[in-house]
Amino acid sequence: MLKALESDLEKGLSEQEARQRKQRYGPNRLREHAVRSLWSILFAQFKSLIVGLLMAASAVAFIFGETLEGWAVAVVIILNTAIGFFTELRAVRSMEALFALGSVATRVRRDGHVLEISAQELVPGDVVLVEGGDVVTADLRLLEASKLQADESALTGESMPVGKQTEAVARESPLAERPSMLYKGTAVTRGSGAGVVVATGMETELGQISALVDEAQEEATPLEVRLDQLGRRLIWATLGVTALVALSGTLAGKDLLLMIETGLALAVAAIPEGLPIVATIALARGMRRMARRNALINRLSSVETLGATTVIFTDKTGTLTENKMTLTRLALACGEVEIGSEPHSFRLDGQPVDPAQHQILRAALETGLLCSNASLGAADGKDEGHSQSEHGRLNGDSDGAADEPADNAASSQVSGSSEANDADEGNSAGKAASQATGDPLEVALLVAGKKAGIDRENLLSQLPEVREEAFDPETKMMATFHRSEDGCRVSVKGAPEPVLEACTQILTEDGTGALDERQRSQWRQRNEAMAAQGLRVLALAGKQTGSAEETPYQELTFFGLAGLLDPPRKEVRQAIDECRRAGIEVVMVTGDQPVTARGIAQAVGLVEDEPENSEAVVSGGELKPLDDLDEGPRREALQSRLFARVSPKQKLDLIELHQKAGHIVAMTGDGVNDAPALKKADIGIAMGRRGTQVAQEASDMVLKDDAFSTIVAAVREGRAIFHNIRSFVLYLMSCNVGEVTVVAVASLVGTTLPILPLQILFLNLVTDVFPALALGVGSGDEHIMERPPRDPDEPIMGRRRWRRVALYGLVFTASVLGALILARRWLGMDAQEAVTVSFLTLAFAQLWHVFNMRTPESGLIRNEITRNRYVWGALALCSLLLLGAVYLPILSQVLAITPPGFAGWGLVLVMSLIPLLAGQTVMVFRSHKR
Secondary structure (H helix, E strand, O other): OOOOOOOOOOOOEOHHHHHHHHHHHOOOOOOOOOOOOHHHHHHHOOOOHHHHHHHHHHHHHHHOOOHHHHHHHHHHHHHHHHHHHHHHHHHHHHHHHHHHOOOOEEEEEEOOEEEEEEHHHOOOOOEEEEEOOOEOOOEEEEEEEEEEEEEOHHHHOOOOOEEOOOOOOOOOOOHHHOOOEEOOOOEEEEEEEEEEEEEOHHHOHHHHHHOOOOOOOOOOOHHHHHHHHHHHHHHHHHHHHHHHHHHHHHHOOOOHHHHHHHHHHHHHHHOOOOHHHHHHHHHHHHHHHHHHOOEEEOOOHHHHHHOOOOEEEEOOOOOOEOOOOEEEEEEEOOEEEEEOOOOOOEEEOOEEOOHHHOHHHHHHHHHHHHOOOOEOOHHHOOOOOOOOOOHHHHHOOOOOOOOOHHHOOOOEOOOOOOOOHHHHHOOHHHHHHHOOEEOHHHHHHHHHHHHOOOOHHHHHHHOOEEEEEEEEOOOOEEEEEEEEOOEEEEEEEEOHHHHHHHEEEEEEOOEEEEOOHHHHHHHHHHHHHHHHOOEEEEEEEEEEEOOOOOOOOOOEEEEEEEEEEOOEOOOHHHHHHHHHHOOOEEEEEOOOOHHHHHHHHHHOOOOOOOOOOOOOOEEHHHOOOHHHOOHHHHHHHHHOOEEEOOOHHHHHHHHHHHHHOOOOEEEEEOOHHHHHHHHHOOEEEEEOOOOOHHHHHHOOEEEOOOOHHHHHHHHHHHHHHHHHHHHHHHHHHHHHHHHHHHHHHHHHHOOOOOOOHHHHHHHHHHOOHHHHHHHHOOOOOOOHHHOOOOOOOOOOOOHHHHHHHHHHHHHHHHHHHHHHHHHHHOOOOOHHHHHHHHHHHHHHHHHHHHHHHOOOOOOOOOOOOOOOHHHHHHHHHHHHHHHHHHHOHHHHHHHOOOOOHHHHHHHHHHHHOHHHHHHHHHHHHHHHHO
């Protein structure tokens, strides 16, 4: 296969050849949903009922010979369409740009080097490296495989992972019976391997299937559904009101054409046509803000759900901690070895010790160097891309349930992500760590070896690797076989319990001795003592065999325990405190030992620094299946904040338990085993740095920095977005209901219409869209995380908000009709001048009304509205447009407006402030009452 594709297993393709093949075969991607064209976005503006009503108003005007008004309505249609087009275009392009951020990366060999490239850059002939947790990004013919398994259910329907090997099979074999192949879209669940790309894009098996499937319709988000339902209800309610207004006005003797146009204009005015546009922009802008805060949203509906989150299940490693491993201690049969930050800084029981001259210490350090897939750089002597460590990749999160804390740090796909603390010292080991790739835990072992002066390249040249027993979540161990003069040297590392069980001997200063059960118990106690100090503990062992085919995990010699420090993130304590104030419960769910989990929980402020209490941490061994839980244990599980040694199935049970109790659950994860829990949670949150592609694709949100504080920032943004949507819906509805009420009351009492049809359309265009847009893109109330989460079933407009809408509508009516009456009777204006005053009163009242959208708990002067620079920009723009409507001859003629004079402007100012003063008075009263 390699010969046919003109490729090489060790070197791969050259960059020049890869570029030529990409031009020949095209990018490696399936047929995507077409990017929305300008024409499709423009055409969509004419699909709404709103535009239909406007067109009807224009047609009626032309039919009755009112050409000027007909063209005026047409201009409104054009302007409304233009605003909708450009705002939706920006929102759509913003969304497309966001989704483009989530491209999948793949490791390949090119020009003899291992590179990480976008999956779209793959071409036939590329040599791709895979490991547990990877999503396969092209069809591959396997060339290397170590305990490799793949989940092909998405392609073949096979529910169980399928074992893979390199032996060829017949070309006509069914798709599900080709163990030497990996297919695009499937997931590697275990092991590691390498394969050559044989098909990309639409030529893959997945591509051929997708070509047969029609493009699916985009699913509406819950928020979009609720907004659509609100709009439809408003349409029918408005049509009834406007029909009543038109009929009553006609019966009162008003001009038929005027009342028909007024009815149509009211229908348009009452329906917030800017609502879907503003909602889309609010969501898109919020998602962009989240992306800038390192939270990439995969699903639009997640933005809404985030704001209602009540429980966050978080893992420990890399989320609450730095995920920067440093080997600080080795527990050996001869004593405790402390490892400092400088080279050669090894102290045995307080005294300096030379690792090269100490048999046990050197054996432990060499085991960490040999039993590894990490790399400090290209000169390590082992192909750094051969296979990254599978520990955390297979486990779920890096605290995966299947293994001890010491051997489950997740592999990083980002070079340098596993930078050891020593890098800060500026020494050579630290510099090497800063260029490292692989499992942060394994990198820490390599850095410790470098500090000891043990050259890994020389070690591997003396003991070349001939076999690897990949990490297995069931055995919780990993082994490598190395050729030596006496046969094969086996190096093993893994969780302390299973390694101790596999050991029959122990290396001491006097040589190799028997390891009995009493000694194992003592080592278990040393393991717990180290874990209680916040260290992640790893056991090191080995043996000499005659053949590389022997079983690795029998009759081992125990070398000692490695204690690695992973300090907690500094910002986590503040983030957890913020969650508490926001009514969000934080629960740690980890595969670590209970004592380690408690130590980190105390360090980050998740639990109080109380004396060690066995009841404070719930171990996975104590958790019964969900169906077997009685009321007492169920209540205890709901109240517990620390879970250790938890399996993937138990994570699912815990999520379901909280969901049945009415909670909205966010769950973090990074591994293959986490995918079911990520899907089950209301918000699945994957790690961007150390997370597997399987976990990322199963999640709703990806943390690009793996930090817990980013989750809290995203929750705040989700709350702010929903608050903004509620604010502009309330604003639009109260303004529109005010317009309807003003005209309806005037028609029913038979007085002069205070606002004309074209004036209604102008206001609908000016005072609805721009202030609403400003509300939609605001940063939100600074106290938004000091309130409890909202009920996810709570409607956008509840009864209390509808009462506010009705109240504002009545206040608008009183101020506008009051201005009209005062203009006629007090100032002695004629009908056109008085209507100008009432029109301007309503217009400016709606502009000032935007300040009534603040939360009652916020300050009267300084609040989320006054801090929003977009609000001030919208007010300035709308004020200029209103002045243009008064003083620009053409526009004033179309709108039937005349300059009101100094007295008229004074009346407008006073009467337009009434709704603002009324709204602020009510909020101050409510605030004091609370």
